[in-house]
Amino acid sequence: MSLREKVAVSGIGETNYMRGTDRTALSLTMEAALNAIADAGLSPRDIDGIIPYGLGAVAEDFVTNFGIEDLRFSATTPMGGASAVASIQCAMVAIHAGLCNHVLLALGRTGYSGVRIGARVAQMPQFRIMADYEMPSGAIAPAQIYAAMARRHMELYGTTSRHLAEIAVTTRRHALMNRNATMTKPLTVEDHQTSRLISEPFRLYDCSLESDGAAAVVISRSDIARDLAKRPIYVMAAGEGHPDSPSAITQRPDLARLGIAKCAARVFGQAGVTRADIDVAQIYDCFTYIVLCQLEDLGFCKKGEGGAFVMDGNIGLSGKLPINTHGGLLSQAHIAGMNHIVELVRQLRGEGGAAQIRGAEIGLVTGFGDMGDGALAIMRRG
Amino acid sequence: MPESTTKPLPEITADNKPYWDALSEGRLMLQRCAQCGKIRHYPRPVCDGCWSMKVEWVQASGLATVHSWTVTHHPFHQGFKTELPFTLVTVDLEEGVRLNAQTRGLDPAQLGIGQPVRIGFERVTDAITLPVIVSPV
Ligand SMILES: [Zn+2]
Numbered sequence: 001m002s003l004r005e006k007v008a009v010s011g012i013g014e015t016n017y018m019r020g021t022d023r024t025a026l027s028l029t030m031e032a033a034l035n036a037i038a039d040a041g042l043s044p045r046d047i048d049g050i051i052p053y054g055l056g057a058v059a060e061d062f063v064t065n066f067g068i069e070d071l072r073f074s075a076t077t078p079m080g081g082a083s084a085v086a087s088i089q090c091a092m093v094a095i096h097a098g099l100c101n102h103v104l105l106a107l108g109r110t111g112y113s114g115v116r117i118g119a120r121v122a123q124m125p126q127f128r129i130m131a132d133y134e135m136p137s138g139a140i141a142p143a144q145i146y147a148a149m150a151r152r153h154m155e156l157y158g159t160t161s162r163h164l165a166e167i168a169v170t171t172r173r174h175a176l177m178n179r180n181a182t183m184t185k186p187l188t189v190e191d192h193q194t195s196r197l198i199s200e201p202f203r204l205y206d207c208s209l210e211s212d213g214a215a216a217v218v219i220s221r222s223d224i225a226r227d228l229a230k231r232p233i234y235v236m237a238a239g240e241g242h243p244d245s246p247s248a249i250t251q252r253p254d255l256a257r258l259g260i261a262k263c264a265a266r267v268f269g270q271a272g273v274t275r276a277d278i279d280v281a282q283i284y285d286c287f288t289y290i291v292l293c294q295l296e297d298l299g300f301c302k303k304g305e306g307g308a309f310v311m312d313g314n315i316g317l318s319g320k321l322p323i324n325t326h327g328g329l330l331s332q333a334h335i336a337g338m339n340h341i342v343e344l345v346r347q348l349r350g351e352g353g354a355a356q357i358r359g360a361e362i363g364l365v366t367g368f369g370d371m372g373d374g375a376l377a378i379m380r381r382g
Numbered sequence: 383m384p385e386s387t388t389k390p391l392p393e394i395t396a397d398n399k400p401y402w403d404a405l406s407e408g409r410l411m412l413q414r415c416a417q418c419g420k421i422r423h424y425p426r427p428v429c430d431g432c433w434s435m436k437v438e439w440v441q442a443s444g445l446a447t448v449h450s451w452t453v454t455h456h457p458f459h460q461g462f463k464t465e466l467p468f469t470l471v472t473v474d475l476e477e478g479v480r481l482n483a484q485t486r487g488l489d490p491a492q493l494g495i496g497q498p499v500r501i502g503f504e505r506v507t508d509a510i511t512l513p514v515i516v517s518p519v
Contacts, residue, residue: 132392133424137483137512139470140390140458145482147452148472155450155495197455197467200490248424250472250482255450 004270006096008225008232008382011040011218012342017182017333019112021212025056029108030065032214040218041229042102047218049073049094049103051087053336056108056214073100078126080369081284082240082259083107084338088377089238091219101221107338108214126370129247142371143207143287145249147199150289152255154201157304161201164288165192166310168205168330171285174317175327177354182211183331206288208329215338217345225382232382233345236362237270239263243372252372256304258290260366260374261297268299271378275300278378279360280347281321282340284368285328294366295321298376317355325355337367341377348381389461391510398425400439405511408503410442412477423479444501445518446473449480453490471515473499485515 013035015028029052037044044066050059051074059074073094077086084107091103130139139145153159169189175181187205195204225232241262245252268274275298285291292306300321301309309315315323326332326343333339344365346352352360360381367375394402404411414421417434428435451471457463469485471493486502502516 129424131390132398134482135390135459136392136506136510137470137514138389138454138459138462138465138468139482140462144452144454144458144470147454148450148470148482151452152450152495197453199452199454199456199458201452250480251423255472 002270003092003096004236004272005234005380006222007092007219008222008234009217009341009345009379010102010220010225010228010230010232011036011038011042012345013037013039013216014180014339014342015213017180017211017213017335019182019209019211021110021113023212025108025110025114025214026061028110028212028214029057029106029216032108032216033062033104033106036104036216036218039230040220042218045069047102047104049091049100051075051077051090051103051105053083053107053338054078057106062104062106073103079240079367079373079375080126081286081336082367082369082373082375084336084341085238085365085367085375085377086240088219088235088341089240089375092235092238095219095221101224103219104216105219105338106214106216107336109336110212111210111334112212126247130371133248134250143202144199145371146287146290147202149249149255149293150201153289153293156256157307159292159307161193161203162189163292163307163310164201164206165189167285167288167291167315168192170316171324171328172331174325174355175331178327178332181327181332182209183327202287202289208286209331209334211333211335213333213335215335215342217338217341231349233348234380234382236273236378236380237267238375238377239267239270240373240375246370246372249371256293258293258297258368258374259372260294260368260376263374263376264298267376267378273362273378277362278321278364280325280344280357280363281323282325282344282363282365283323284337284340284366285324285330286368288330290368291323294368294374297374298366317357322357325352325357340365344379348379387460389506390459391507394509397427401425402510404439405503405513406505406509408511410444410501410513411439412442412479413437414440421477421479423481442501443476445476446481446499446501446515448493448495448497448499449474450495451490451493471499473515481513483513483515487516
């Protein structure tokens, strides 16, 4: 049984992205959700399935605020930054099974104004192993273990900080074309190379932002989506992949391989497309290195060749694989990748504004989170 | 919200108590499956090779090689602020599993994959001693 194009993204919504707000994550989430529902031409009461991010708002909040009378499906996909894209697979399965017709994915956070990452992580069950065996030694943030992943990649394959800079600089260039990006000043390679060290090899500009804001997406049964307000963006395939030793990177057999490597071939196969068919890619970018590693794990280049792949404008708007056309988590805002889904849909609708990739018909979006979990969705314009 | 200046400590459970007790006595102990002999780390209830829950504890040699590392400069936690910058090294223990710990007396600029190191011990509280990565000699 193929799930290919059984569902489509019918609506997208965002709040303004900020660094500093008095508003609650709940309020931001509701605003983005209402925007997405209105974009689809639906009423809030048409929503019969909800997959909230798991932090900020729960399914019951949407029932309460929207007056939904018969919520028929709710779930969470607790995979950190992979949650948003993983929830596309979850929505697809629920809709195709006949459980519901319109699933709302919504993600809001006060990552800048609320509790910062270091304080959050220790309390999350998926970080228990790290909390017991690594945090006492000072490995507090996943960034420090991701840095060790990047160092290993550098030692094995000759990847350099200059390669990582290329990702940061390209992404910033895209953000400058986006009115809803929180970074508004140009970034040069030199700026990157002289920025302060966070945890080597990561410098400040290898790290994503902490942001306040929310984004949401409505996924609908394809035959219904065809009659809604906007051109449907079909989900050709979606999947999730979990790395070996998912909760302890230290013990992972191959430090340079992420969970998305497990699902990439499967999802491309189900979609029936090749890497060359991808016109635009929104790649989860909590850190520059994570982009580079995913490009390899997705099969756009061989393992170890990610550094060369990102150079020479290849990932820019006129490159062979334009990525993160909105500015990503590095320079637009850290909305845990829901903003990547929103941007992919924009590009495939032709609503990409100044950063529109001309003729973009097929694209992909990835998620990465919780120390290696991955998710991938491939979409096509209807 | 002010963050705690107290360093985080592990939660001692029935699953991991032998590990922490041994560290306090200056020994690095690892779990070995009592059924198939596979060594595993970090401590956990089930062998992923044969799914046996029978476990025995064996003493590690303390010999290891560098697998990867990072030098941390950012104060991710107030409790470590005065120690910045510090080096965290992932090592391959001779027994085939890994460990992540801070270095003592090693120059981060001289680190390389495969470099021989040794596990040392550093007492933090009466109940907790942490492994540290030191020179092999
Ligand atoms: Zn066993």
